[in-house]
Amino acid sequence: MKTIIFIGAPGAGKGSRIKTCVDHGGFTQISSGNLLREAGYDLSSGKLIEDSIVISLVKKAIEKAEGNIILDGFPRNLSQAEELERQNVKVDKIVYIKISQEECISRALNRLICPKCQETYTKTDYHPPKVEGICDLCGEALTQRSDDNEQTIMKRFKVFEEHTLPILEFYKSRGIEFAVFDAEADDDDKILDLV
Numbered sequence: 791m792k793t794i795i796f797i798g799a800p801g802a803g804k805g806s807r808i809k810t811c812v813d814h815g816g817f818t819q820i821s822s823g824n825l826l827r828e829a830g831y832d833l834s835s836g837k838l839i840e841d842s843i844v845i846s847l848v849k850k851a852i853e854k855a856e857g858n859i860i861l862d863g864f865p866r867n868l869s870q871a872e873e874l875e876r877q878n879v880k881v882d883k884i885v886y887i888k889i890s891q892e893e894c895i896s897r898a899l900n901r902l903i904c905p906k907c908q909e910t911y912t913k914t915d916y917h918p919p920k921v922e923g924i925c926d927l928c929g930e931a932l933t934q935r936s937d938d939n940e941q942t943i944m945k946r947f948k949v950f951e952e953h954t955l956p957i958l959e960f961y962k963s964r965g966i967e968f969a970v971f972d973a974e975a976d977d978d979d980k981i982l983d984l985v
């Protein structure tokens with residue numbers, strides 16, 4: 791069983807690449823953001839939620855998961871990475887998707903989400919819903935995430951640079967293998983060769 795961590799600022803394209811892996815088969819996605827949303831936490835400020843809450847939700851999800859695991863949005867800071875290590879979760883690979891602040895803001899502002907099944911779409915030509923405003927998968931009306939506004943996205947980008955980027959060095963120092971993507975390169979399909 792492999793554990794792969796996807797790291798990238800909001801809008802970097804973690805979701806679509808992870809979906810490719812999950813659709814291919816053999817991967818379970820564990821998204822800390824989705825776990826928090828499902829548990830009813832208010833994520834509208836863009837600030838990180840307390841480590842103990844996130845760790846407990848992710849730990850339970852890892853225990854339940856079958857096959858290879860993709861961690862999406864976790865760990866988000868050094869103490870979460872250290873906790874994962876303490877829990878003896880062996881990390882096999884890091885997939886890091888780089889994105890500039892400008893692109894991050896523009897993508898988050900164009901993102902639509904299904905509040906029921908969490909599928910994401912865009913308001914642009916890149917993966918729009920088949921019927922405007924409606925989820926292709928479950929027919930629910932699409933919404934914008936409450937944290938996908940310019941002010942909160944800038945905050946989330948800052949939080950990413952300050953708290954999440956240092957975990958790249960942490961994993962480098964552990965000799966973990968890296969796959970690095972550029973969010974703006976059209977190479978989504980390469981993901982299956984790398985995981």
Ligand code: AMP
Pocket residue numbers: 800822823824826833836837838839840841844862863864865866867870937946
């Ligand atoms: P995401 O869906 O990954 O973009 O996460 C949305 C929000 O959930 C973040 O802005 C944080 O407020 C919170 N969140 C998600 N994952 C974590 C984490 N690992 N640690 C703390 N807060 C998190």
